Amino acid sequence: MSGSTLEIENLHVEIEGNKILKGVDLTIKGGEFHAIMGPNGTGKSTLASAIMGHPSFEITEGNVYLDGKDVLAMEVDERARAGLFLGMQYPSEISGVTTSDFLRSSINSRREEGDEISLMKFIKEMDQALDYLDIDKNMAQRYLNEGFSGGEKKRNEILQLMLLKPEMAILDEIDSGLDIDALKVVSKGINKLRDDQFGCLIITHYQRLLNYITPDKVHVMMQGRIVKTGGPDLAKRLESEGYDWIKEEQGIEEETTGQEV
Ligand SMILES: Nc1ncnc2c1ncn2[C@@H]1O[C@H](COP(=O)(O)OP(=O)(O)OP(=O)(O)O)[C@@H](O)[C@H]1O
Numbered sequence: 445m446s447g448s449t450l451e452i453e454n455l456h457v458e459i460e461g462n463k464i465l466k467g468v469d470l471t472i473k474g475g476e477f478h479a480i481m482g483p484n485g486t487g488k489s490t491l492a493s494a495i496m497g498h499p500s501f502e503i504t505e506g507n508v509y510l511d512g513k514d515v516l517a518m519e520v521d522e523r524a525r526a527g528l529f530l531g532m533q534y535p536s537e538i539s540g541v542t543t544s545d546f547l548r549s550s551i552n553s554r555r556e557e558g559d560e561i562s563l564m565k566f567i568k569e570m571d572q573a574l575d576y577l578d579i580d581k582n583m584a585q586r587y588l589n590e591g592f593s594g595g596e597k598k599r600n601e602i603l604q605l606m607l608l609k610p611e612m613a614i615l616d617e618i619d620s621g622l623d624i625d626a627l628k629v630v631s632k633g634i635n636k637l638r639d640d641q642f643g644c645l646i647i648t649h650y651q652r653l654l655n656y657i658t659p660d661k662v663h664v665m666m667q668g669r670i671v672k673t674g675g676p677d678l679a680k681r682l683e684s685e686g687y688d689w690i691k692e693e694q695g696i697e698e699e700t701t702g703q704e705v
């Protein structure tokens with residue numbers, strides 16, 4: 445049996461009266477890895493935040509389903525429990541909650557009452573993941589993301605991903621600010637999860653990441669829509685030629701979104 449399919453249908457999103465997403469259609473089957481690329485300000489992070497239920501974003505049209513269930517009808521915490529995970533472009537710092545406590549309660553929130561992970565098992569799994577991702581063990585006892593360097597925050601997102609084992613992850617610029625070794629470690633963590641129960645949407649600006657994590661499909665976002673879809677070769681072409689040829693092909697002059705029209 446394969447994992448949960450994420451279906452995004454004609455999604456329109458506004459923020460403070462500005463139309464940001466203007467009809468996004470995208471289906472990611474369980475087990476598939478997709479990448480979204482696209483110039484700055486074209487709506488990529490908005491898509492991630494809207495799916496996860498960020499309160500500032502108003503969905504004015506469209507649907508999102510995970511495994512056939514209506515995601516937009518769910519509360520934010522229900523979305524996580526349903527198996528959705530968001531690795532944010534700018535992870536928040538949470539003072540007063542240690543990384544370890546945060547991870548344990550996140551794991552338990554996806555389990556039934558009475559079926560919580562034992563402390564021993566949790567520590568064992570966390571230690572293994574910390575080792576795998578080459579993260580200093582002391583980090584787990586620090587407040588979540590507080591004072592973490594950019595790269596440490598990103599590794600921490602992958603630590604969460606490995607322990608939570610969601611069905612569908614959206615990773616927003618998980619490669620930004622990573623040095624070469626960290627990029628390899630983070631990619632190794634994501635690849636380790638690859639099986640038919642785990643699907644992933646990777647938002648990135650750089651083909652470099654896709655050298656380590658081969659996507660099944662690559663999408664380009666402009667003007668708050670997916671304007672082109674291809675295979676890994678599309679990312680390679682973007683790396684060498686930029687976006688102008690797509691703008692020309694699609695008759696797009698201004699690729700960004702969100703301006704009053
Ligand atoms: N909270 C907000 N308030 C006002 N405008 C916003 C807000 N969030 C996003 N926008 C606007 O929506 C547009 C799309 O932003 P978004 O963050 O989705 O772009 P992006 O494609 O992720 O860009 P980048 O590649 O730079 O991360 C931008 O013009 C942005 O200013």
Ligand SMILES: [Mg+2]
Pocket residue numbers: 488489490533616
């Ligand atoms: Mg963004």
